[in-house]
Amino acid sequence: MAERILVINPNSSLSCTDGIAAAIAPFAAPGLPRLDVTRLPDSPGAIVTWRDWYGVAEPLCRMVESEAADAYVIACVSDPGLEAVRTVTDRPVFGPxxxxxxxxxxxxxxxxxxxxxxxxxxxxxxxxxxxxxxxxxxxxxxxxxxxxxxxxxxxxxxxxxxxxxxxxxxxxxxxxxxxxxxxxxxxxxxxxxxxxxxxxCQAAVTQAILSVVAARGAGMRLAAE
Amino acid sequence: MAERILVINPNSSLSCTDGIAAAIAPFAAPGLPRLDVTRLPDSPGAIVTWRDWYGVAEPLCRMVESEAADAYVIACVSDPGLEAVRTVTDRPVFGPxxxxxxxxxxxxxxxxxxxxxxxxxxxxxxxxxxxxxxxxxxxxxxxxxxxxxxxxxxxxxxxxxxxxxxxxxxxxxxxxxxxxxxxxxxxxxxxxxxxxxxxxCQAAVTQAILSVVAARGAGMRLAAE
Amino acid sequence: MAERILVINPNSSLSCTDGIAAAIAPFAAPGLPRLDVTRLPDSPGAIVTWRDWYGVAEPLCRMVESEAADAYVIACVSDPGLEAVRTVTDRPVFGPxxxxxxxxxxxxxxxxxxxxxxxxxxxxxxxxxxxxxxxxxxxxxxxxxxxxxxxxxxxxxxxxxxxxxxxxxxxxxxxxxxxxxxxxxxxxxxxxxxxxxxxxCQAAVTQAILSVVAARGAGMRLAAE
Amino acid sequence: MAERILVINPNSSLSCTDGIAAAIAPFAAPGLPRLDVTRLPDSPGAIVTWRDWYGVAEPLCRMVESEAADAYVIACVSDPGLEAVRTVTDRPVFGPxxxxxxxxxxxxxxxxxxxxxxxxxxxxxxxxxxxxxxxxxxxxxxxxxxxxxxxxxxxxxxxxxxxxxxxxxxxxxxxxxxxxxxxxxxxxxxxxxxxxxxxxCQAAVTQAILSVVAARGAGMRLAAE
Amino acid sequence: MAERILVINPNSSLSCTDGIAAAIAPFAAPGLPRLDVTRLPDSPGAIVTWRDWYGVAEPLCRMVESEAADAYVIACVSDPGLEAVRTVTDRPVFGPxxxxxxxxxxxxxxxxxxxxxxxxxxxxxxxxxxxxxxxxxxxxxxxxxxxxxxxxxxxxxxxxxxxxxxxxxxxxxxxxxxxxxxxxxxxxxxxxxxxxxxxxCQAAVTQAILSVVAARGAGMRLAAE
Amino acid sequence: MAERILVINPNSSLSCTDGIAAAIAPFAAPGLPRLDVTRLPDSPGAIVTWRDWYGVAEPLCRMVESEAADAYVIACVSDPGLEAVRTVTDRPVFGPxxxxxxxxxxxxxxxxxxxxxxxxxxxxxxxxxxxxxxxxxxxxxxxxxxxxxxxxxxxxxxxxxxxxxxxxxxxxxxxxxxxxxxxxxxxxxxxxxxxxxxxxCQAAVTQAILSVVAARGAGMRLAAE
Incomplete structure (x- = not known):
């Protein structure tokens, strides 16, 4: 199966999700992991309060448990639930x-x-x-x-x-x-x-690409110079 | 002209240069900047001493002045000459x-x-x-x-x-x-x-890719979800 | 109404709740705020994982919203939900x-x-x-x-x-x-x-007592020496 | 003998001593340690200079040696002589x-x-x-x-x-x-x-109460819930 | 041979070199190490850029290799080449x-x-x-x-x-x-x-004097009081 | 009057005072400040406890008030009374x-x-x-x-x-x-x-020499090269 990076917007804003997708689109390329963007259903319109921040941790865990990927990005610039999500998968999880x-x-x-x-x-x-x-x-x-x-x-x-x-x-x-x-x-x-x-999100996606591509193993061959 | 990232090995070891090229090759992809690897002529076989470290700064500056690129990586894990090289180009320079x-x-x-x-x-x-x-x-x-x-x-x-x-x-x-x-x-x-x-070098190349791709400007379009 | 400090055990263990109550009991005294101990219904038996830790924040917020007190102690030695609880009350909230x-x-x-x-x-x-x-x-x-x-x-x-x-x-x-x-x-x-x-919990309860007693205002009279 | 906390004002100002006594009075309660306030005889009217600060260390040591208590507070907000006083008693000494x-x-x-x-x-x-x-x-x-x-x-x-x-x-x-x-x-x-x-001084007295009450030992009983 | 401290101005400015010499002259005294001031030939008029800073390291190393002294001062207030020069001599090297x-x-x-x-x-x-x-x-x-x-x-x-x-x-x-x-x-x-x-430069020369005089060994005699 | 640096041993040990004098003697030279070593009368045999440490501050202040010098060194490697002594003189005071x-x-x-x-x-x-x-x-x-x-x-x-x-x-x-x-x-x-x-003490005396000699003013002339 093809490698993929799952980018999860933990808020429910469509325009925000679209903006994330647009921002990371240029980092998608043949031979690199596919970049999938999604958003957390039933989440707040934005992560504004500490209560929002704590509250999305559990739904994020559940989504990651049910959606296989090679790396995950929690696409909110307050890195909500990061430590919790890391306990439900052995794949890398990145906070923007x-x-x-x-x-x-x-x-x-x-x-x-x-x-x-x-x-x-x-x-x-x-x-x-x-x-x-x-x-x-x-x-x-x-x-x-x-x-x-x-x-x-x-x-x-x-x-x-x-x-x-x-x-x-x-x-x-x-x-x-x-x-x-x-x-x-x-x-x-x-x-x-x-x-x-x-x-x-661009910074997080490139870290995710690094983690997935590097993990392919040692079977690399000299390609340049 | 196509975007390119120039990865400069500041030592003269061929096997080291080959290893760098092999390590970063998987990050080359259509639509992303080309990754070119080179080495500094007449440089030490490895950057071992502080004298080596100081000594390659000037040759690195000269190479960067003469080789146009969209971003540079100084491919030695002691980041030699980083601050000096940054003064001779307005493009980003990365230390691995x-x-x-x-x-x-x-x-x-x-x-x-x-x-x-x-x-x-x-x-x-x-x-x-x-x-x-x-x-x-x-x-x-x-x-x-x-x-x-x-x-x-x-x-x-x-x-x-x-x-x-x-x-x-x-x-x-x-x-x-x-x-x-x-x-x-x-x-x-x-x-x-x-x-x-x-x-x-993989870590540096992905930062370089981030800098070059992000710099393409705001003219992105929604591509995913 | 009498001053009270509400000490909330965010796990469901009865023996743990009893231990907390026993530990803080000696700090209850006439003229000082009453110390009430409770536990969070339907909570985990202990806060062991990051997921537990994030998960109790919202129930803690709800309990604090519904239970008036002069100060609150979240009686778990990982201070779960502290920042969130602080946003739902203007009274002091302490992490042990x-x-x-x-x-x-x-x-x-x-x-x-x-x-x-x-x-x-x-x-x-x-x-x-x-x-x-x-x-x-x-x-x-x-x-x-x-x-x-x-x-x-x-x-x-x-x-x-x-x-x-x-x-x-x-x-x-x-x-x-x-x-x-x-x-x-x-x-x-x-x-x-x-x-x-x-x-x-003893350390937190004394901080809570400090906050409540000090807040009584400036109408104090010389009582000693 | 009853537990007591000795609060020593290291300056000779009466109004300052009265203010300290008034500030801590509300923390005195039946069942808790008695709070005694005193001042250092022949001390400066206020601890203003480094010389004052160094100078009260020895008189503070002598007073603590001669006045038994369960905990001591040095009631000046520059914590003078704290380390010295700690060497002349095995009871806790607090700096406000x-x-x-x-x-x-x-x-x-x-x-x-x-x-x-x-x-x-x-x-x-x-x-x-x-x-x-x-x-x-x-x-x-x-x-x-x-x-x-x-x-x-x-x-x-x-x-x-x-x-x-x-x-x-x-x-x-x-x-x-x-x-x-x-x-x-x-x-x-x-x-x-x-x-x-x-x-x-309120903050120090509550720390002193914590230390004295906690030291009563393990013979506590469940008192609440 | 007499002890000496070599103070090397890494720029080529004569007035700067003169100023250094004047500044340290009062620290020269009978019985203490001789203070010699020199400047690096063919060096920049001042160390202004990172490129200047990196560039003088190698000439400084060569000068120190060829000029015996008991301690060295690199007389520029950006301490250029300090770590490199330290590798070419077992005598102390000081950065002002x-x-x-x-x-x-x-x-x-x-x-x-x-x-x-x-x-x-x-x-x-x-x-x-x-x-x-x-x-x-x-x-x-x-x-x-x-x-x-x-x-x-x-x-x-x-x-x-x-x-x-x-x-x-x-x-x-x-x-x-x-x-x-x-x-x-x-x-x-x-x-x-x-x-x-x-x-x-005065601060560096006194550190150099400390290092040279202290190194004379243990054969000191009581001379004062 | 000739410049002098007063080095005060705050303990009463003769052998310790002799050792200090011997250690700093080689830094005395014609044209530099005279180095005088003394000890504090009626002081402890060594500064061992915090009480010793606080206790010598006042006698040190008194000695410095009564003994004019161009700089002072408090010759104990715990820098006792340093801040207090600095308030009784406008000359520099150094802690070893x-x-x-x-x-x-x-x-x-x-x-x-x-x-x-x-x-x-x-x-x-x-x-x-x-x-x-x-x-x-x-x-x-x-x-x-x-x-x-x-x-x-x-x-x-x-x-x-x-x-x-x-x-x-x-x-x-x-x-x-x-x-x-x-x-x-x-x-x-x-x-x-x-x-x-x-x-x-050698380190402190050279700092003291730096402070006294530098303070001579700007009337220096080029003496070397």
Whole structure:
């Protein structure tokens, strides 16, 4: 059977799911694992509160138990349920926030986060603490926009550009889009602020590709030079 | 012109270069950037000493100045000359050690490194310090083998397996192969120790792919679900 | 209405709930808040896995929403659902692990934890990281006993004493009982190892008393000297 | 003989001693240890300088040697002589600053301190360093008022409120009153700034109660549910 | 043969070399090691870029191999090539930036750096990381002046004074002159800002003197009191 | 009047004072500040306990107030009273432990301490915490010998050599003699363990020389090359 990476949006927003799919589509290629995007039925419209965050862990576990894949991405930039999901499968499970931080650190020593809302900050702080890199956070700036506004191709851009620039002024050498719903604005934000802007689902999918392709084993042959 | 990622082995070992090429070959795919592997002419047979490490910075700068690419990987697991090379191009430049640490941290909270020699340790310590994650290093175990022995498909395996297992006993939840010359032993080492084993050039190439593909801009379309 | 502190055991073990009640009973006194102990209906027999840990957050929120109190203690030494519960009440909510760490740090600079099982460690690591004191952990030693064995007045004592002594040898200047089910063994463990042994529910209840009594306002009168 | 906790004000200010006694009085209750407050004869009017701080260590040792108690609190928010006093008794000795920091960390991840004077800061920094939590200090704001002004029920309040609010703006999720002389203003300050305000002598006395009551041994009986 | 300390300016600026020599001259004394100052032929006019920084490592190694001394100082406040030079001699090699940080920390807990240019910052960050004291940096303020302006006895002083004062306002309790070319302005800067100002070549030379004199062996006699 | 550095042994041991004088004698030279060694009358025979440590602060302040000097060294490797003494003079005051740590860090990234007794460790921990480098301590090994045995030219050497070697095995790249009474054994210990051994009074005196000579002002002239 073909390799596949299952990308699960733990919220029920269609526009958010579409944005995730669009963001990762360019990483699908012949010979690489198939990228399947789905969303959690009956989940909140966005992961806004700690209660949302805790609440999606169990449904995520159940979906992963019932859907075989070679690697999983929990496509929300607060990495909900990550540790729980890891206990129900022996395949790798990736959190986009952690993967985005890892990618940002490949481009600079300090990074900033454009957050979905004020309430996102403590959850993101936990992920940074689990990686031991909380002192590398230059700052977090929340947009406090509705998911449907955020995923609009135009509406949130002025605010996004301003936030990205402000983070650079605070010392960020790379900027992380703090919600999967911002995926369609990556290139715009990068142009606006002049430092690399990381889209977390893209960062997570490439980590997932690394894990699946590397796992094919030692039977590789020299192909280049 | 087609996108390409240039992977530069800063040592002159042919078997090491071949191992790098073999390790990254599976990440080449239609629609993704081409992966070109080269080596630095007139460079040492391996980057063993601090003097080697400092010495390849300038030749690396010159090669990058003369070879256009969309992203560069300096394919030695001590990230030599990284900061200097970054000043001669506006394209992203990746160090495999940092990328491997980032990938390892996506799989566990503490990681270990199987080092080329005793002398590798202080250089790797610098890279960990620059990322701020030196406290997450469970341990480093050097193999102290010649490059040509290391790249042999059989010779170094007993020692490698032992080192990987010892690192796990020291608390490593992921293991990093500390030299590009060990690339062909990844799957073997993983089987030996039971935790994810990261091959740094693979980790760096996927970060490079992320940077190049993401940079294509916002003109993506929904492709999945 | 009289002040009260609600202590909620998030598991369904009766012997564990009894042990918690016995441990905190001596802190009940006329003029101080009443201490009420309850347990979460339909909860697991013990919080053993990450899935258990995530799963009790929502039932805890619901219980706190429906049971008025002046302060709440979530009586499990992995502080499950703490952040979520804090969003559903404006009264203070305490996690026994964090409170035990705070109390241990009042008695020494490094502390050790006797854990319920091997699986407790990563959850406790998160709480230490959230307090920023993970480097002060001298070590964690799991007992790996069933809850009903653990709450037996005799059965677990030899193993508990050995673990406490080993933690002291590892540099612990105070020892934390890592499960509410160990509450009845505090004095025994302290005698066995010679350094202060902290029972987390006691530590949490005194923090809760502090918060409730201090909140009575400024209308205090000089009563002593 | 009845259990008692001896609270020693290491300065000679009567109004400061009265304030301490008033602050801790509500924690006295039948069945709990008696709370006795005293002050060090011939001590400075306030612990303002490093010289004061070093100087009270020996008199504190002598008082503790001559006054039996079940636990001691050194009632100055710079924890003077703490390590020395601990060597002259086998009973627990508590420092209010450390206890206040511990209590503050139970209510938020970052805290601020309203300091007595500019000169308090380096001494408080030492205590935070000894706990390993200096990075959690959001800020310190000194009032620079005389002890007799500080203990006035009205005079210092405008300044106190302003300081508390400013600390919240700097990121403090809890505020510590940095001098025992501010004890009477706790409720006022909390109302002014909207986050929990910790009075250190209260925090220390509850830690002392925890240590004395817990030490009664294992002979507890189930009392609740 | 007489003991000597060789101080190597890795840039080719004559005025900078003269400034270094003047700064360290007062530390030469009968009975102590001779202080010889030289500069690296064919080196850049100043170490401004990462490429300069990497590039001087090999020439420094060659000079140290060919010039016997009892200790070496690499007289540039970015400590270029330090680890490489240490591998070509068994005598101590000192970097002025690290020595200045060490000296600054003997005078206060936080320090600031007046940097040569904006580009100096990341190199200095590496040295602080290697010492583990990057959190003690209150701030860095670059002057962005040419080397020949910087070594002028008058031209850069207004800017220098302003930078020193601003660093004190940022919390610096000692200030480091971030380029050997500023050596002649130490006393001026100290007077301007009121906290100790450290000239790194002086700091390095005293560390070198310590290492050489201490190494004379145990044959000392009581000489004082 | 001639510049002088006053080195105050805060204990009353004659042999210890002699050892200090002998250790620093080689740093006295024409043109440099005179080095005067004295001891605190009526002080303990050694600073062994926290009570000793706190107790000498006030007598040290009084001596410094009555003895003019250009810089002061408190010649005990636990830096007693340092902060207090700094408030009674505007001249620099140095602690040998901090200066030794600074010197050790100029020779390697991790260091070990040979301590006077078991009881020295918590005091040394405070000094390391105040510098923020406690994670760089590879280990501490106490000798637990009387001061008069320690200062004997032969008696303590076997134990000292063993301790130094053990610290190197623990990862120390430099070793600090943790008591001024060990001063006469520096060269021996260095030969025994093969890494630099730092004598703290020598380290402090060179920092003091740096501060006094640098303070002479800007009127220097080029003297070398």
């Amino acid at each position: 926030l952690r993967c985005a931080v890892a990618a940002a650190m490949m481009r600079g020593e300090r990074f900033g986060i454009i957050a979905f809302t004020d309430k996102s900050k403590p959850r993101q702080r936990r992920a940074l603490q689990s990686m031991g890199v909380d002192t590398r956070l230059a700052g977090t700036i929340p947009l406090n926009l509705d998911m449907e506004v955020l995923t609009d191709p135009v509406a949130p851009r002025a605010r996004l550009a301003e936030a990205a620039r402000e983070l650079v002024a605070m010392g960020a050498e790379a900027v992380i889009l703090g919600c999967a719903g911002m995926a369609g604005h990556r290139a715009f934000a990068e142009q606006a602020c002049g430092v690399p802007v990381i889209e977390p | 050690l940092r990328c491997a640490v980032a990938a390892a941290m996506m799989r566990g909270e503490r990681f270990g490194i199987i080092a080329f020699t005793d002398k590798s340790k202080p250089r790797q310590r610098r890279a960990l310090q620059s990322m701020g994650v030196d406290t997450r290093l469970a341990g480093t175990i050097p193999l102290n083998l010649d490059m040509e022995v290391l790249t042999d498909p059989v010779a170094p395996r007993a020692r490698l397996a032992e080192a990987a297992r010892e690192l796990v006993a020291m608390g490593a939840e992921a293991v990093i192969l500390g030299c590009a010359g060990m690339a062909g032993h990844r799957a073997f080492a993983e089987q030996a120790c039971g935790v994810p084993v990261i091959e740094p | 692990l964090r409170c035990a760490v705070a109390a241990a740090m009042m008695r020494g600079e490094r502390f050790g934890i006797i854990a319920f099982t091997d699986k407790s460690k990563p959850r406790q690591r998160r709480a230490l990281q959230s307090m920023g004191v993970d480097t002060r952990l001298a070590g964690t030693i799991p007992l790996n006993l069933d809850m009903e064995v653990l709450t037996d007045p005799v059965a677990p004592r030899a193993r508990l004493a050995e673990a406490a002594r080993e933690l002291v040898a590892m540099g612990a200047e105070a020892v934390i009982l890592g499960c509410a089910g160990m509450a009845g063994h505090r004095a025994f463990a302290e005698q066995a190892c010679g350094v202060p042994v902290i029972e987390p | 600053l450390r206890c206040a920091v511990a209590a503050a960390m139970m209510r938020g991840e970052r805290f601020g301190i309203i300091a007595f004077t500019d000169k308090s800061k380096p001494r408080q920094r030492r205590a935070l360093q000894s706990m390993g939590v200096d990075t959690r200090l959001a800020g310190t704001i000194p009032l620079n008022l005389d002890m007799e002004v500080l203990t006035d029920p009205v005079a210092p309040r405008a300044r106190l409120a302003e300081a508390a609010r400013e600390l919240v703006a700097m990121g403090a999720e809890a505020v510590i009153l940095g001098c025992a002389g501010m004890a009477g203003h706790r409720a006022f300050a909390e109302q002014a700034c909207g986050v929990p305000v910790i009075e250190p | 930036l690290r020595c200045a940080v060490a000296a600054a920390m003997m005078r206060g807990e936080r320090f600031g750096i007046i940097a040569f240019t904006d580009k100096s910052k990341p190199r200095q960050r590496r040295a602080l990381q290697s010492m583990g004291v990057d959190t003690r940096l209150a701030g860095t303020i670059p002057l962005n002046l040419d080397m020949e302006v910087l070594t002028d006895p008058v031209a850069p002083r207004a800017r220098l004074a302003e930078a020193a004062r601003e660093l004190v306002a940022m919390g610096a309790e000692a200030v480091i002159l971030g380029c050997a070319g500023m050596a002649g302005h130490r006393a001026f800067a100290e007077q301007a800002c009121g906290v100790p100002v450290i000239e790194p | 432990l901090r200066c030794a740590v600074a010197a050790a860090m100029m020779r390697g990234e991790r260091f070990g301490i040979i301590a006077f007794t078991d009881k020295s460790k918590p005091r040394q921990r405070r000094a390391l915490q105040s510098m923020g480098v406690d994670t760089r301590l590879a280990g501490t090994i106490p000798l637990n010998l009387d001061m008069e045995v320690l200062t004997d030219p032969v008696a303590p050497r076997a134990r000292l050599a063993e301790a130094a070697r053990e610290l190197v095995a623990m990862g120390a790249e430099a070793v600090i003699l943790g008591c001024a009474g060990m001063a006469g054994h520096r060269a021996f210990a260095e030969q025994a363990c093969g890494v630099p051994v730092i004598e703290p």
